[in-house]
Amino acid sequence: MVLPHEPEFEQALEELSTSLQPFLEANPQYKKALEIVQVPERIVNFRVVWEDDNGVPQVNRGFRVQYNSALGPYKGGLRLHPSVNLSILKFLGFEQTFKNALTGLSMGGGKGGADFDPKGKSDSEIRRFCVAFMTELSRHIGSDTDVPAGDIGTGAREIGYLFGAYKKLKNEFTGMLTGKGLTWGGSFIRPEATGYGLIYYVEHMIAKACPEYSLDKPTTLVAISGSGNVSQYTALKVIELGATVLTLSDSKGSLVAEKGYTKEFIHKIGELKLKGGSLETLANEPGYTYHAGVRPWTLVPTVHIALPGATQNEVSGEEAEALVKAGVRIVAEGSNMGCTTEAIEIFEASRRSGPGGVWYAPGKASNCGGVAVSGLEMAQNSQRLAWTTKEVDNKLKAIMAECYGICLSAGTKWSGEELTDGVLPSLLAGANVAGFIKVADAMKAQGDWW
Ligand code: GLU
Numbered sequence: 001m002v003l004p005h006e007p008e009f010e011q012a013l014e015e016l017s018t019s020l021q022p023f024l025e026a027n028p029q030y031k032k033a034l035e036i037v038q039v040p041e042r043i044v045n046f047r048v049v050w051e052d053d054n055g056v057p058q059v060n061r062g063f064r065v066q067y068n069s070a071l072g073p074y075k076g077g078l079r080l081h082p083s084v085n086l087s088i089l090k091f092l093g094f095e096q097t098f099k100n101a102l103t104g105l106s107m108g109g110g111k112g113g114a115d116f117d118p119k120g121k122s123d124s125e126i127r128r129f130c131v132a133f134m135t136e137l138s139r140h141i142g143s144d145t146d147v148p149a150g151d152i153g154t155g156a157r158e159i160g161y162l163f164g165a166y167k168k169l170k171n172e173f174t175g176m177l178t179g180k181g182l183t184w185g186g187s188f189i190r191p192e193a194t195g196y197g198l199i200y201y202v203e204h205m206i207a208k209a210c211p212e213y214s215l216d217k218p219t220t221l222v223a224i225s226g227s228g229n230v231s232q233y234t235a236l237k238v239i240e241l242g243a244t245v246l247t248l249s250d251s252k253g254s255l256v257a258e259k260g261y262t263k264e265f266i267h268k269i270g271e272l273k274l275k276g277g278s279l280e281t282l283a284n285e286p287g288y289t290y291h292a293g294v295r296p297w298t299l300v301p302t303v304h305i306a307l308p309g310a311t312q313n314e315v316s317g318e319e320a321e322a323l324v325k326a327g328v329r330i331v332a333e334g335s336n337m338g339c340t341t342e343a344i345e346i347f348e349a350s351r352r353s354g355p356g357g358v359w360y361a362p363g364k365a366s367n368c369g370g371v372a373v374s375g376l377e378m379a380q381n382s383q384r385l386a387w388t389t390k391e392v393d394n395k396l397k398a399i400m401a402e403c404y405g406i407c408l409s410a411g412t413k414w415s416g417e418e419l420t421d422g423v424l425p426s427l428l429a430g431a432n433v434a435g436f437i438k439v440a441d442a443m444k445a446q447g448d449w450w
Contacts, residue, residue, distance in 0.1 A: 006087035008312060012094050012337060013038055015344070015362075019432035022416030033440035036449045040093060042066040043086070044140050048114055050132040053122055061085075062133050064112035064140055064148070067093035070442035073144055074110030075100055075371060075378075077151030080158065082117040089113060091312070092151070095336050096371070098435030099364035102403045105375035110146055112137070118153045119276055130161035137162075138169045142176050143381070149178040149374050152311060155229065155274075156181065156191070175381025178374035182386075187377035189392040190370075195233025196393070197369015198307065198334045199241070200400035201361060206305075208408075209359045209424055210329040213304040215241040218260070223247045223296050223303045223323075225254070226310030227269050227279060230334040230367070234309055235266050246303065247296035248279065249310065254296045255279045256289045298322045305330045308338030317342030324350055324358060333363035348426060355422045365407045365431035372399045410434035 004010040017034065024031055048062040063086065066074045076096035079089070089111050097109025116129055141148060150159055159179045167173055173185075180186035189196070199215070206214055213220045220243040224231050227248045235245045244260035248269065257265070265285075272281065283290035291299055297306065297319035303326045308314050314335060315323075320343035323331065331347055333339065339347070339360070347360035373396055380386055387395075411430025412419060419425055443449055 006090060008087045008091040008337070009094065011341060012091040015337075015341065015428075016094075016098070016432050016436065019429045020436060022429075023414045023433045023437075030437075030440055032449050033443060034436070037068065037097070037436070037439060037443065038094070040065050040067045040090065041069060044137075045086075046136040048116070048129065048132050048136065050125070050129045052125055060114045060116040060129070062112070062114045062136060063089050064137060064146065065089045065093035065110055066140070066146055067109040067111070068097040068439060068443075069108035070439050070446060070448065071101055072106035072108050074146035075107035075149075075374065076109055076111040077113075077149045078154045078158075078162075079111070079113035079151040080116050080118050080153030081113070082115055084113045084115045088312070092336055095364050097439055098432065099368045100371055100375075101435040101438040102365055102406060102431060103368050103372040103375055103399055104402055105372060105399075107371065107375050110148070111151070112148055113151065113154070116153075118158070123157075126158065127161045130158055131165040134162045134165035135169065138166050143174040143378070147176055147178060147374070147378060149371070150229070152228065175378055178377040180377070185377075185381055187373055187380055187392055188387065188389040189396060190373045190377055191229065192233045192236075193373035193396055194230045194334060194367050194370030195235070195309070196237050197372065197396055197400050198230070198234050198309075198332060198366050199237040200369065200397050201366045201404055202305065202307070202330060202332050204401065204404040205330050205332065205359055205361060205427075210304070213329060215243040218242060218244050220244065220305065221246055221300070221303050222305045222307065223300055224307045224309055224334075225249045225296050225314055226308070226335065227273060228310070230370070231309035232266055232270050232273075234307055234334050235261055236263060239263050239266070243305075246300050249296050250279050252278050252280055253290055253292040254294055254299055255282055256291065256296070256299050258287055258289065295319060300326060302326055303328050305332075307332055307334055309334035310338070311335055312337040313340045315339045315343040317346060319343065320346040328358055329356075330359050330361075332361040332366040334367050336363045336367065338363060344428065348428065351424055351426065352417065357424075359424050359427065361407070361427045362431050364435060365403055365427060368403055369396055369400055372396060406434045407431045410437075
């Protein structure tokens with residue numbers, strides 16, 4: 001057996017290629033586009049040397065994958081995590097390319113980051129790292145070239161340090177990063193956008209597949225994984241609408257709320273996470289049970305909506321089976337490639353079994369709200385204007401509705417299945433085919449394939 005050289009990237013490519021089969025059989029000329037689009041336009045790979053609090057030099061590997069610029073400047077986050085390598089950043093940049101296409105905004109795809117671990121670092125160490133990282137990255141980005149943003153490990157604080165470093169190096173105040181502070185070029189709703197957008201997308205899915213589990217009912221049970229930016233705002237939106245959030249998690253374990261999380265408790269977790277704390281410190285809170293070393297999916301006997309929001313491959317085949325047994329009807333990713341191939345197969349087989357089955361939405365569709373509001377931040381920066389919270393939230397809702405509609409219609413046309421007996425279209429096929437056609441057509445118009 002040949003072991004995959006870039007396992008995460010190969011998984012993402014395989015998923016897209018499989019989804020595209022019915023479309024490519026009917027339109028064989030696009031096979032060339034698939035061969036070309038899978039190769040990143042450019043990868044920048046660099047050394048980052050920074051000084052720790054003891055004056056000792058530390059070294060990390062920095063990257064920026066400029067995947068595709070057919071639809072606009074490269075756009076996508078920066079991941080700071082010890083696991084970061086080229087396979088992970090290529091998979092993320094590849095997914096980002098099609099995700100950004102599904103937002104309908106003018107953004108190409110990119111991703112970057114470093115194998116730097118912000119956990120346990122002082123504020124000064126993080127600042128020095130960000131300055132060192134931007135010293136090199138600044139040569140390769142710009143508001144019309146490549147516009148990075150946050151991802152795992154890169155939040156408001158890091159974006160601030162990175163922006164400050166760029167501004168000093170170039171003597172320019174431009175919108176070359178998104179996720180900026182509200183008083184210095186950021187957009188309202190950007191921090192909330194991925195989580196809120198996920199729920200706006202899920203509301204459309206519920207209305208079509210299982211209106212009995214609408215999110216205004218406390219009897220609708222929601223399991224969420226993760227406890228970072230995406231999961232916090234996902235949970236807050238679910239709570240605001242009225243449904244019950246049963247779980248959150250981090251890399252060490254899961255915290256189950258017997259009667260459901262409260263808004264106040266989510267804020268408390270937000271503060272804890274900012275200080276680098278972990279959920280295990282909340283193990284003795286009344287009403288909450290902590291489970292070390294397990295993800296949420298097997299911990300709740302009944303769940304209607306499951307929302308992976310932590311990282312890639314965070315739902316295994318067995319966990320997917322447990323969710324199906326627990327009665328899950330909607331699985332929508334807030335994370336990128338949250339479900340393993342095995343988990344997706346289980347959910348898709350359940351969907352094909354007809355009414356009452358699971359309906360799965362891939363991250364490139366259901367979590368596109370984050371980068372969509374980044375796109376709106378770029379638009380506001382270009383105009384040197386700031387839109388109101390309501391304006392941005394309404395635009396986000398419209399983008400998620402449009403994205404859902406595109407996935408539904410491409411899924412109906414191109415999943416290669418007979419959709420009889422009330423079987424719902426595959427949103428996986430829909431997202432992959434619709435995103436691919438948009439990117440491929442722009443590439444063709446620009447002479448990238450023929
Ligand atoms: N990291 C986010 C994503 O995976 C947001 C990227 C951005 O805003 O550019 O879509």
